[in-house]
Amino acid sequence: MKEGVRSALLAFLRRLQRRSVLAADEWLAILGLEGECVREPPRRDLVTPGQTVRHSALVGSGLVGRFDQMRDGRRQITAIHLPGDMCDLHSVVAPTTGWGLVALTACTVVHIPHEALRRLATEHPNVGLAFWRDTTLDASILAKWVANIGRKDAGPRLAHFLCEMGLRLERAELGRRERFQLQLTQEQMGDMLGLTPVHVNRTTQLLKAHGLIATTRTSPAARPQVTEVPDWDRLVDFAEFSPAYLLDGDVESPGAASG
Amino acid sequence: MKEGVRSALLAFLRRLQRRSVLAADEWLAILGLEGECVREPPRRDLVTPGQTVRHSALVGSGLVGRFDQMRDGRRQITAIHLPGDMCDLHSVVAPTTGWGLVALTACTVVHIPHEALRRLATEHPNVGLAFWRDTTLDASILAKWVANIGRKDAGPRLAHFLCEMGLRLERAELGRRERFQLQLTQEQMGDMLGLTPVHVNRTTQLLKAHGLIATTRTSPAARPQVTEVPDWDRLVDFAEFSPAYLLDGDVESPGAASG
DNA sequence: CGGTACGTTGAGTCATATCAAACCATGTGG
DNA sequence: CCACATGGTTTGATATGACTCAACGTACCG
Numbered sequence: 001m002k003e004g005v006r007s008a009l010l011a012f013l014r015r016l017q018r019r020s021v022l023a024a025d026e027w028l029a030i031l032g033l034e035g036e037c038v039r040e041p042p043r044r045d046l047v048t049p050g051q052t053v054r055h056s057a058l059v060g061s062g063l064v065g066r067f068d069q070m071r072d073g074r075r076q077i078t079a080i081h082l083p084g085d086m087c088d089l090h091s092v093v094a095p096t097t098g099w100g101l102v103a104l105t106a107c108t109v110v111h112i113p114h115e116a117l118r119r120l121a122t123e124h125p126n127v128g129l130a131f132w133r134d135t136t137l138d139a140s141i142l143a144k145w146v147a148n149i150g151r152k153d154a155g156p157r158l159a160h161f162l163c164e165m166g167l168r169l170e171r172a173e174l175g176r177r178e179r180f181q182l183q184l185t186q187e188q189m190g191d192m193l194g195l196t197p198v199h200v201n202r203t204t205q206l207l208k209a210h211g212l213i214a215t216t217r218t219s220p221a222a223r224p225q226v227t228e229v230p231d232w233d234r235l236v237d238f239a240e241f242s243p244a245y246l247l248d249g250d251v252e253s254p255g256a257a258s259g
Numbered sequence: 260m261k262e263g264v265r266s267a268l269l270a271f272l273r274r275l276q277r278r279s280v281l282a283a284d285e286w287l288a289i290l291g292l293e294g295e296c297v298r299e300p301p302r303r304d305l306v307t308p309g310q311t312v313r314h315s316a317l318v319g320s321g322l323v324g325r326f327d328q329m330r331d332g333r334r335q336i337t338a339i340h341l342p343g344d345m346c347d348l349h350s351v352v353a354p355t356t357g358w359g360l361v362a363l364t365a366c367t368v369v370h371i372p373h374e375a376l377r378r379l380a381t382e383h384p385n386v387g388l389a390f391w392r393d394t395t396l397d398a399s400i401l402a403k404w405v406a407n408i409g410r411k412d413a414g415p416r417l418a419h420f421l422c423e424m425g426l427r428l429e430r431a432e433l434g435r436r437e438r439f440q441l442q443l444t445q446e447q448m449g450d451m452l453g454l455t456p457v458h459v460n461r462t463t464q465l466l467k468a469h470g471l472i473a474t475t476r477t478s479p480a481a482r483p484q485v486t487e488v489p490d491w492d493r494l495v496d497f498a499e500f501s502p503a504y505l506l507d508g509d510v511e512s513p514g515a516a517s518g
Numbered sequence: 519c520g521g522t523a524c525g526t527t528g529a530g531t532c533a534t535a536t537c538a539a540a541c542c543a544t545g546t547g548g
Numbered sequence: 549c550c551a552c553a554t555g556g557t558t559t560g561a562t563a564t565g566a567c568t569c570a571a572c573g574t575a576c577c578g
Contacts (some may be wrong), residue, residue, distance in 0.1 A: 007401055068406035076406040093392035098504040099402060125381045132391040133352035139398035146401060147327035147335040149408050150453025194409025199529055233399060240330050256347040458571055460521060
């Protein structure tokens with residue numbers, strides 16, 4: 001599983017570099033991190049709410065969700081992470097969690113000790129800033145989700161989510177915004193959007209009827225299912241999607257202060 | 260206004276120290292920050308969505324909200340900040356904003372240049388970690404809001420918000436959890452909770468009818484209006500509130516790695 | 519700005535149908 | 549005795565309809 005660790009770290013480094021300028025010795029320090037690569041079945045809870053964790057989870061493949069749970073067991077997924085994302089990088093500075101992590105699909109996850117990440121951030125302040133910036137992106141997405149769930153109704157809400165995932169998948173080189181594969185059930189999407197599975201279904205039908213999306217499948221219940229977006233701009237308009245919050249095209253030199 | 264700067268920085272330092280262990284030279288570095296103290300009228304927009312900022316806003320007094328805006332002008336407030344909070348500390352690492360800031364009440368705000376904050380974080384890596392941890396708290400609150408808005412209906416939602424504000428005000432020494440003053444209109448609360456002002460009103464009546472809260476006022480429309488919580492535990496239970504996400508009582512030594 | 523009323527609607531609930539993939543018996547032939 | 553078909557059952561996801569209810573919109577008063 002050494003190979004899995006290396007490729008996950010490379011994806012993570014690429015993600016950091018998209019928004020932070022890092023020096024060669026800083027790359028090496030990041031790629032030199034050690035971790036344990038684990039294969040997880042779909043639906044497996046990786047972290048239970050309330051647990052204290054001593055390592056962060058880097059996604060190697062598949063999709064991982066962060067969630068909060070109500071007393072009656074109902075869940076709200078508060079973040080979704082794709083390969084190259086460090087799910088709980090923030091747990092380095094706040095290890096006692098109120099949230100949990102769940103494998104939304106089959107996936108591989110690399111566990112990296114907080115100790116190593118904290119040392120990295122302390123010895124290389126620029127890397128520390130890059131980590132901070134990375135968790136800031138998560139927070140920015142979170143704020144956008146609050147706005148979507150709070151102020152849009154189901155149609156635009158689902159559309160916005162699809163726009164976000166289209167772009168994020170494209171940037172992770174896992175698809176194109178007009179054609180991508182989301183291995184999520186409608187129930188899981190409901191848990192993200194604050195809707196019931198039935199309503200996600202109806203809303204999906206609605207988007208299809210408006211010609212905003214299409215799904216290609218060999219038969220009604222066949223999986224995997226591919227989402228196609230015939231007219232990206234129309235979907236964006238319907239969703240009131242504006243990608244600024246994904247903090248792309250805004251590469252910052254963390255070392256500006258020392259120059 | 261020098262005095263305003265100093266007292267705001269003190270409150271900020273106290274807030275950081277609640278969750279991070281800092282050395283004496285680090286305190287001094289923080290208290291030595293320079294900033295401009297500004298007095299703002301209620302409802303004034305401090306930062307417009309889309310703007311690029313070169314300084315962070317530290318609240319000296321009053322309440323400041325972070326918001327996202329829809330095309331039709333409707334707003335969703337995604338965070339609320341009390342005195343001692345640095346509203347947009349995260350903008351140090353992500354200065355191009357998708358969000359805006361608004362003075363929810365009359366307030367004083369200290370503007371501190373990113374440049375100085377970034378230098379501080381680079382030269383004192385422990386302070387960098389403390390900043391990171393501070394923004395992580397904001398993100399943690401955000402995640403909880405997603406869960407509340409997504410999965411609770413109006414009653415518990417409002418109750419949860421009141422629990423959160425009660426505790427946060429108490430910790431900032433601006434009130435007690437069973438008796439505090441929230442200078443917010445029902446419309447502003449609606450913008451936080453994803454509800455219409457009318458519904459906030461109805462829901463407030465509901466909580467009152469259940470004896471979960473009471474408001475004391477000298478006359479019907481008199482402000483300020485004080486919120487009283489006759490039985491904290493009952494309110495907590497109704498709201499399904501559990502304060503872990505506020506990351507209190509979890510003071511971490513950022514310097515653990517170097518020890 | 520807070521409080522109240524009334525008609526409207528978006529989303530939830532419950533029930534049921536459909537279909538594909540996974541599962542698990544048995545089989546049969548090499 | 550194993551390799552691999554065959555067929556029935558179970559499971560999990562997607563659909564869709566009928567009914568209910570929480571929240572919205574609008575209006576008006578204090």
